[in-house]
Amino acid sequence: MSAYDDLMAFQRETEALSQVAGRLGWDQETVMPRGAAEQRGEEMGVLEGILHARRIDPRIGDWLAAAEPTDPVAEANLRHIRRSFERTARVPARLASALARTTSVAQGKWAAARAADDFAAFAPVLAEIVALKREEAAALANGGAPYDALLDDYEPGATADTLSAMFGALRPRLIALRDACLGADRQPTRLDGTFPPDAQLMLSEKLAAAFGYDFNRGRIDRAVHPFSSGSGMDVRITTRTDPTDPFNCLYSTIHEVGHATYEQNIDDAYLFTPLGQGVSMGVHESQSRLYENQLGRSRAFTGWLHGQMTDTFGDPGMDPDAFFGTVNRLHKGYIRTEADEVQYNLHVLLRFDLERQLIGGTLDPADLDEAWNDRFKADFGYRPSRASEGCLQDVHWSVGLFGYFPTYSLGNVYAGCLYAALRRDLPDLDAALAAGDPRPATDWLRDRVQVHGGLYRPRDLIERATGEAPSEAPLLEYLEAKFGAIYGL
């Protein structure tokens, strides 16, 4: 056995245990009895402790020093393992444990503060988290830029400067597009009516299968928040239903199918290796958003969906063109997760800028509420009146996720690049979509993106798939064309 073989055998077990931990997470969100929470907390704590001990096992350092990669797969495996090992080693045990303890308490405080619309109740623990994350960022950065070091956890290789340039180009054109749409004479109507949840679930299963989700290696359950979980042969998704809003269920499902098929389509040979998962949050989100928006909310596909909804729920009272507008309708609102395709990134950009200030030390956590509302007013034209529709709406910061939000918009940017490229390669895609078959597009993504798992660096992967360096331009062009047509701009 070479050092590389030893390392990979050790890593294989760690990856398998990590899948086990993920499966328990699924269980917790879907089927776990309510009274089991405390017991499960201790079980997960033990499992996480074992995983942590394995991740900092000093033998990894020895193996890494001795291993000699002989092919690109081995090289990529070593790159991932080295990066993870070095990052883990840089965070002192005391800090890691303080972060775990504080965020575990903070999540409950956040939920209570949000329910009570009481930012002041959350501010002190937020300040603790920010202080600890700043310390962690400095430790991880090792002399580099602290925020970038956090970002690197979710999007290896990305920097705030690159993202700022992209997002800076997005922001004014998204605002202009939003204003034009909302001010246009032509306005799509809302969907009215009630839609039985069981029928929504049946239709969403049909959509999942249409988008290539393999039910033999997955399943769909209901949960409070839709998510995708697991890798390899066991990738499960959840969805939810709202009787007055079938699009919530249907498009959540398509979105999670984008995440899940990415995991399902990774080369089987990478199972239980660092290459056996989606390579970054941004690339992951590019798949889910492309499935959901560029494909699922296209004129061609919504034409087919119009027929499906008519069959399932009865006449929607509008023709396929109007239905296309309804599916894509812009609306005012405070909540990121309810935002339409045009405004979604504005919600993200706001968070990106504020969290950089928090980590950079130029924004006092106690002032977050005001800073949020000021910025929101600047970007959206109206001001949140309650913390639950402002800075308390998302769970992320309470659990210590700083550097995560920008990957949502980066995913949209990547989706724009990938969609432009696949449309060039697939001139007849609309005919397939109009027949309810997105498979030419999802097969294209499978072969150029998904199958590779963690083999290439995120930006390189997108560039290999599209033939061009990633840029926000295709996303903007796509949005301006699509919404220009819907709103008659």
Added chain:
Amino acid sequence: MSAYDDLMAFQRETEALSQVAGRLGWDQETVMPRGAAEQRGEEMGVLEGILHARRIDPRIGDWLAAAEPTDPVAEANLRHIRRSFERTARVPARLASALARTTSVAQGKWAAARAADDFAAFAPVLAEIVALKREEAAALANGGAPYDALLDDYEPGATADTLSAMFGALRPRLIALRDACLGADRQPTRLDGTFPPDAQLMLSEKLAAAFGYDFNRGRIDRAVHPFSSGSGMDVRITTRTDPTDPFNCLYSTIHEVGHATYEQNIDDAYLFTPLGQGVSMGVHESQSRLYENQLGRSRAFTGWLHGQMTDTFGDPGMDPDAFFGTVNRLHKGYIRTEADEVQYNLHVLLRFDLERQLIGGTLDPADLDEAWNDRFKADFGYRPSRASEGCLQDVHWSVGLFGYFPTYSLGNVYAGCLYAALRRDLPDLDAALAAGDPRPATDWLRDRVQVHGGLYRPRDLIERATGEAPSEAPLLEYLEAKFGAIYGL
């Protein structure tokens, strides 16, 4: 920290991981996607490897040598840990791994052989398993009786001699009772009709709640084989439905509720310690069988159930007295799991005698089929014509479970003892049962048996609860009285 504290902290993590492994087992039997089997096998293998390494960790030996128990709980914890540590240490790694490998293959061969009614296809791998189990038994026995060493895994402290004496007294009287029932003029009728599965499940949930199952710390799902899984705050059960046989679903549920409430009712202070689970298979089975038979199939409770079934499925076409006979009806048959209360133990006694011969080396595994059929003919009066209704009907031996079968009958014997004692203490029990409320009985069992978990040795626990040494006499008296009344003997 004392050596005892260190040992218990280590043990606590092991118990938590063991719960995780159990939860994955539940997942596998209920919700796991079919295509995930291979991946799950590897995940489970890694987790089991970690558990095994913890169980033979040499530090346990040091802690055990240094620990000084200061109270009965500590004494019981040390007894359990010492027993498990010494047993694990006695089995050479080579043998443990050969057993794991062989039984994993054998289970598939058994299923195929049973489906094809082909004992010859199973005999060679059975011979391998028996050879390995004999080797394991000799290693565990450490000079003592090999079969007892296997039995001890499921029923600590039990010996084949004690069980033989009990079972020897059971056998002739059960045969005589069976013959008298089947030859009686008065014969209960079968239940006819079809019973919608969803309604069966709804009624079985009602029964589970009536018997004290806490849904806040558990859940019921469907599975091919009913089982109970987990300890503490997360104890789940499964059931199954047959449209023509609602009793299968209802009484399987009550049976599993007996197992599950035992686990749920153990003192919370014992969670994640060796005392935090049912103390033996025999005691576990005593709870499930007592819930199912002595309580669930009593005249008083079936009177209430008659009303429930009428409400749920419509008029059963018989009065409560006839319904009581129908629920308890004896019938000829080859299959243990389908046997009535009188004949069930005859099925078990046959297996107990044959497996002792296999482990003792006086029965060649190649001859098991013939030996089984001969013995079956002697006890039941008719002879199996197919291996699937003979020695291939149960999975146990294919997975290496030797010494497990007798705990089923021991459980029935214990149930007989406990039931006699609780009836003495609860003179008004029938009135509660007739109102659909077994809680006086289940509360009695909770306080005298279940709450103690693994604190007392199995026989001692029964003796403390009943005030008498365990004996088969109460079971026989109960069966003869109950079935004498039903069949007018």
